[in-house]
Amino acid sequence: MSAHLSYGRVNLNILREAARKELREFLDKCAGSKAIVWDEYLTGPFGLIAQYSLLKEHEVEKMFTLKGGRLPAADVKNIIFFVRPRLELMDIIAENVISEDKMHSPRDFHILFVPRRSMLCEQRLKEQGVLGSFINIDEYILDLIPYDGDLLSMESEGAFRECYLESDQTSLYHTAKGLMTLQALYGTIPQIFGKGECARHVANMMLRMKREFAGSQTQILPVFDSLLLLDRNIDLLTPLATQLTYEGLIDEVYGITNGYAKLPPEKFAAQKKQGEVGKDLPTEPKKMQLNSAEELYAEIRDKNFNAIGAALSKKAKIISAAFEERHNAKTVGEIKQFVSQLPHMQAARSSLANHTSIAELIKDITSEKNSLYSFSFHVQLTTLHSSFIYLFYLYLTRQVTSEAFFDNLTVEQEFMTGVDTDKVNTYIEDCIAQKDPLIKILRLVCMQSVCNNGLKQKILDYYKREILQTYGYEHMLTLNNLEKTGLLKPQTSTRNNYPTIRKTLKLWMEDANEQNPNDISYVYSGYAPLSIRLTQVLARPGWRSIEEVLKMLPGPHFEERQQLPAGLHKKRQQGENRTTLVFFLGGVTYAEVAALRFLSQMEDGGTEYIIATTKLINGTSWIKSLMDRPEAP
């Protein structure tokens, strides 16, 4: 399950093992049989480090979802709550515990807080009169979770909102702690670079924590040569653009959560055995794990979607040829060898089938001409139940999806190249008139604002009015949030510095080669993500060459050095690559990850990258996290 974590430049399995060890130790503290009651949210992140089998080995016999009322019956000695430190969860736990007492069953209670204990939560349990019922109250520090062979995530959705909207920097504190853990396992990182306010804070905290541990240096040869901390708000543009890599598009269209995507079942139905089909066609979405443990996926995930068809067909030929080999197998030995390879071929075949289906699904949305299915359609429908409004809505949104996708992309590219960013955009106007999903509108308007270094007051007011009139006045709260984070803003100075940044950093490349890329701009079919350009320039020729641009981006840029104990200085071999950890504070997109992997693989790149982030995001999930939405009625 986790082998793929150890194939990378840095063996992230060590981190996973440390996390598992911790978990086992806690479970063993609660002797005897146990049942775990899960804060549902945590099962996803935990799934990335442990399987049920691990829990079972430590006598976990039952698992439940946390829910009010009485706990289900289960003949176990211990009940353990795995929860985030949130007050409303404490209330539910208290309810569970109180109703349990009435039944006079002698079960022991424990709480494991993830990622950490909270005094306030414990206080709440005390108020509810149940604190004393717990034998163990502990914390499980789940800061950085190994997400893939070269990717770590804190899986912390609210981090951007908290840091940039609410000025709550708790997630930065956890970032710093996570980085300390990482250094404990992989050695002190000698160089720290950074850009942005939050990056500065994290670096400061790290240096401070290190001082506190002075004298107890880890005696580990450093694995990482440098750390680069980047604030999300130095590059607000990139997540707004539609990602055009295979993995990025899966995320844009279906969403990837904790490494899983939920896909519409239709295209996968045929894969079941003949007899099973027809009995009952699955209506539940097909859930699929996506990571580099799957050979084919690792190969194609970071390609531009336009190169996927070719890649899949090439793979199909190889697999077909492999199966054809059986005709050549004449001797018993040969047949035996063929059979021994079968499982692997089977897996490759089913993987190919799955990805062909996914590619077809995405293609339907991005380029089929007459599809009426709109992927963000149902979101709106849930709020519109009246039939006439529904009809009104249907007529307005009945848009050939692919055409919408294409038009949307065109506008994005215009903005990114600086065309007409100072005028009201008619496509946005049309989308509002058609009542397209609000998030789509917000993504575009924010993008225009970012690419114009703010919108003229008149234009901003116009968009705001149209949005409020069409989607409801309560969205002024969301618009306010977007303004506070700088995603949407009135132009303050007459000078728009985006063109300078674009030209200096070569953010737009005319001839992005999607099939055989020679530059990171392939991930957005022309646009090279700003964040990754900064990373690229830092490696070579260095930031000194772009001082002017760095000054235009918010927050300080800095470099720090951490002393290594004598004898731990790495002597790099001739031609050996450097290893850099890039940490995105506030989220990173799959397309940016793809761009960094591309840089790692460049022959003369000289640097390999490990990526860490608070959360993997896309424009939609990101804007959503900033919305002030009414509670569903």
Added chain:
Amino acid sequence: MIRGKPDEDDYWNNSKFKAFTFDDEDDDFTRLKESKRAVNSIRSLVEEEDEEDDVEKVSWSGEPVGSISWSVKETESSIRSTGEVRDQSFPKIHTAPSLPKNSSGYSLSSLFKGKAKTGSFQSFSESFGDPSIRNYAPELRKPKSEYKDYVSDWTPEETVKRMQQGKVYSLEKFRSLQDKLLLLDEAVNAHDGNVITAVLIYLKKSLSKEILFRELITREIALRHYIHYLKEIGEQKLLVELFKSMDRTEDMALMQYRDHLNVRDENKRRDFLKNCLSFPFSPDDATHVQDHYTLLERQIIIEANDKQVESSGQADIFKKYPRKASILNMPIITTLYYSCFYHYGESDGTFSSPANIRKTFRISDKQFLLTCLGARAKLKAWFDVDALFTTKNWLGYTKKRSPIGFHRIVDILQKNNAPVQVLQDYVNLVEDVEQKISLAQKYKCHDVIINTYRDLKDRQQLIVYRGKVERSSSEYRKIEEILSNSQLRWKN
């Protein structure tokens, strides 16, 4: 590629933008089919081995069998099926109440979501005393400060450290204002929301609010945490005072406005919004809140009235198109659509008339036209549609005008199944000739095409088009007639 209008193709060919196309030379779609075929053919070969043991088992929902979330489902459902649960069945994981998800779980912001109890959090200095501090990684050694567990004169720095580690600590010894502020600054320095809030709670208890507010002005981060804390425990009054003293009245107004979302009853919600009108919003926001209030006020009146009219069966429109839902809390544009649907032609004086709504809410010409057009076209009221565009000049001639390109009008009409006779009038109004022809072809407005080619004196195109219509049709005859007209001077 999407076969767009010809000019669009030109645009892509000439401009410096590269269109993102999915099926260029190598048609990807055929390739996908190819690989699918390959997959299918392979399957038939190896069907029997489908259940190989070496292949990781995956449940239909895709989780590897044995993953945590799969197992939660499994153990839960097994309990249910064996009937061990008596009075209440435990729900499957996906039907469980969805807990709030969008917070990181790290932050303080996420700590207060529950119902607050007043007078809580009094004694934080009490011990939460299990000092079983474990380091995540065994390699990490304890910092020196930890060995001073039993010394009680901890500095602010040590105190904060101990709080972070969940050890015994005491805040009571920070008595002077200066000490308290040092402690607060130290907590802020640690960026740990849990600790910052705990210190703030102590300060709230031990300082007068005037002094606390004054000190918070210069401490932005602490202030934000304090605001958040007060919000979550529902100390609205104190919060308003705080905002006032900080001169952050706009924030306060927005925050209070936000609460309207929690008011369900429409009359109460209206009153709530009315109350908001006096808040010190920024000028723009003030206008929006005013509009919001006015809108809901009207919706309540319209809803009551229409409900009554509908149930009394007086108006045909409601009989023919019964209302399926109420108009309450819908956006203004939806309300306007409703008004154009059910209240078209009412005098400007009524609250429910489109003209009145348009004026009151300053709806732009474009939006008004689009909404109105949508509603009237839905009802197939083509005469109304016509009237929307007709203007008279001072000589009394009528002319059709539109703030939106007529090609879009055509699209909208077509989507509402307008008959060809109606459509072609509007296709004719499209100024760009090529666009006109492509629209006419798309919607089979033969007359428009034929006349346009005739006016262009384009004999060749006309001949080509003749080949596309049926021989027995009137279009065919019409083309024949034009082609045989010797008066016309063809350009080709």
